[in-house]
Amino acid sequence: MSSGEGVDEAGWDLEPGDESAPLVEAVGRLVRICREAAGLRVADVGEALGYGEDMIRKIERGARIPRPEFLDRADEVLKASGHLKAFKGDVERARYPKKVRELKELEDGAVELLQYSNHNIQGLLQTPEYARALFEMRQPMHSPDAVERGIAARLARKSIFEREPAPTLSFVQEQVTLERPLGGNMVLRRQLEHLLEVGKLRNVTLQVMPTKREEHAGVQGLIQVLKFADGTAVGRCPGAFNGRPVSDPRDLRILELRYGMIRAQALTPGESLAFIERTLGEL
Numbered sequence: 001m002s003s004g005e006g007v008d009e010a011g012w013d014l015e016p017g018d019e020s021a022p023l024v025e026a027v028g029r030l031v032r033i034c035r036e037a038a039g040l041r042v043a044d045v046g047e048a049l050g051y052g053e054d055m056i057r058k059i060e061r062g063a064r065i066p067r068p069e070f071l072d073r074a075d076e077v078l079k080a081s082g083h084l085k086a087f088k089g090d091v092e093r094a095r096y097p098k099k100v101r102e103l104k105e106l107e108d109g110a111v112e113l114l115q116y117s118n119h120n121i122q123g124l125l126q127t128p129e130y131a132r133a134l135f136e137m138r139q140p141m142h143s144p145d146a147v148e149r150g151i152a153a154r155l156a157r158k159s160i161f162e163r164e165p166a167p168t169l170s171f172v173q174e175q176v177t178l179e180r181p182l183g184g185n186m187v188l189r190r191q192l193e194h195l196l197e198v199g200k201l202r203n204v205t206l207q208v209m210p211t212k213r214e215e216h217a218g219v220q221g222l223i224q225v226l227k228f229a230d231g232t233a234v235g236r237c238p239g240a241f242n243g244r245p246v247s248d249p250r251d252l253r254i255l256e257l258r259y260g261m262i263r264a265q266a267l268t269p270g271e272s273l274a275f276i277e278r279t280l281g282e283l
Contacts, residue, residue, distance in 0.1 A: 013064055013145050020094035025062030027071075027087050032060040034078040048077045065095045096153035104153075106234060107160050112168040112227040114259050116209075116218050121177055121191060123154050124161075124169075125198060125206075130191045131155070133183025166203040172218075172259075172266050175211045178279050185283050192280040199273050207263060208272040217261035225255050 014024055035045055042060075046053045049070070058064040066074075068088040075084040093101055107113065107124075115122050121130060131154045135147045142150070160167060178195075181188045199206035209218065220239025227233040235255040236245045246252060267275060 013058075013143075014062065018094075019098060020065070021062065023087075023090055023094055024065050027066065027084075027091060028060045028062040030080075030084060030087070031056075031066070031074060031078075034074070034080045034084060035060075038078045040078070045074070045077065049073050066091055067095075068092050092156075095149060096156065100153040100157070104157050106226050107157060108163075109228055110160075110167055110226040111229050112170075113160075114170050114223065114225040114227075114256070116172045116223040116259060116262050117177060118174045118209075118218060118222055119177065120180075120182065121173065121195070122171055124157055125171060125173075125195060126154060127187075127191050127194050128155060129187045130183060133187055137182070161198070161201070161204075168203055168205075170205045170207075170263070172207045172209055172262050174209050174218075175275075178208065178276060181283075189280060189283050192276055192283075195276055196273060196280070199269070199276070205269050206272055207266040207269055208275050209262065209266040213265055215265060217258045217265060220258070223255055223259050223262070225252065225259060 014021060018024075035042070040048075042053050042056045046056045049056075051070075055064070059066050059070070068091060071084045071088050071091065074080070075082060078084070096104065113124075115124070120134060123131075126134070128151060131151050132147065135142055135150045160169070173195075178192065195206065198204055209216070220237060223235070223237045225233060225235040232247065233252050234245050234247045235252050236243070237255055237258075240254065241251055246255070266272070
């Protein structure tokens with residue numbers, strides 16, 4: 001996203017049916033109340049903040065989710081005494097699609113994560129360029145605003161790598177996901193370089209599942225299991241349990257068994273990093 005486009009930087013359009021609509025509308029009303037209390041017109045605020053009048057009106061009527069940075073600047077211009085800034089955390093969460101918000105909450109509380117990916121690089125491991133390539137090739141085509149919102153949401157989940165104490169993270173990637181140049185060779189090159197960096201973190205185990213395997217426990221698709229400090233867990237696999245998330249110990253045991261077999265059939269962590277280095281050298 002270009003930082004020179006003030007209109008784009010103001011925020012994201014609210015998706016129809018988004019459950020965050022009441023919050024966004026309330027923040028918009030507060031922006032309007034503060035503006036009127038300051039005796040300013042929409043045009044005055046737009047000029048002071050560097051945005052068009054239409055963008056300010058959309059925020060005031062709750063049709064656009066303002067960025068936290070917008071609330072910072074608006075709070076100062078409108079002399080809102082911190083009332084607008086107080087909503088920064090709420091709008092930060094509201095800008096992400098519902099499914100992403102729920103997933104990020106789970107990841108934020110997880111002490112261990114198991115992830116097998118078979119079509120593309122797992123979301124937590126993606127670079128911004130790789131994520132953009134994936135969002136832009138989706139069909140039906142996403143709007144530019146939806147693409148930016150999706151990328152921002154995906155990158156926000158990467159905060160899991162910065163947590164203390166660090167959670168235990170295990171990833172298994174199909175070989176093809178490391179060779180398919182989604183977005184072009186340069187995008188793939190940067191993605192592989194990033195994987196080499198992440199794979200060297202002490203709390204991360206990264207493995208590659210070779211294509212030439214006569215037996216494969218992951219034929220039913222991706223697997224994700226998140227474990228929490230209280231001993232509970234939640235898992236998901238599109239090819240099992242009708243694709244719904246599961247938390248029953250018996251169902252989780254099935255997913256963990258499959259994941260354990262996948263890890264055993266994959267290259268070791270050391271072999272996997274060596275494979276990624278070779279693949280990178282061939283680009």
